[in-house]
Amino acid sequence: MLNMIISDRIFILVRARAIQNQCFLVAAAQVASQNRKRQSYGYCLVVDRWGRVLLYMNLYSPLVRTIDIDLRYIEQVREKIPFIHHRRHDLYTLMSPTTIIVPIDDKNEEKIDVVVSPFRYVERFSQLNPEEINDLFQSTQLIRRKIEEYYQAKSLTISYTRSTTYWTNC
Incomplete structure (x- = not known):
């Protein structure tokens, strides 16, 4: 039974x-x-x-x-x-198509450069779909928390660049 x-x-x-x-x-x-x-x-x-x-x-x-x-x-x-x-992007995220690269400059311990890049190459940020934008944001938040915990960081600057250097060097 x-x-x-x-x-x-x-x-x-x-x-x-x-x-x-x-x-x-x-x-x-x-x-x-x-x-x-x-x-x-x-x-x-x-x-x-x-x-x-x-x-x-x-x-x-x-x-x-x-x-x-x-x-x-x-x-x-x-x-x-x-x-x-039709999913609510505030509840459901992909958390997978983002590539996270963490190059650390050992010469300057006060500055840590972290590159967070969408997996799919686009010319403009506006070409990302809502899931990719949300994933990028969630990944950035995760990195921010880890940097603050590990390095006791007191400030964090997030910037956006259109550089294709990363993509051409991969």
């Missing part, structure tokens, strides 16, 4: 996350007997963006299965329902 409850709950959670994030979701679980009181039964699912179960395995022994996933399907769905553009 307990296994049925766990299975039903996993189905609901995995399907909900796939629908919520408009993506394929793979939920893989181990098949194992840890001890007399604990055994894992390997409920494995592959779910599409609409919550449809494409592959389900309720196993009692190890098994490998494969499934073909058409990633173009996700792009088609996201064009029809562009949910990511």
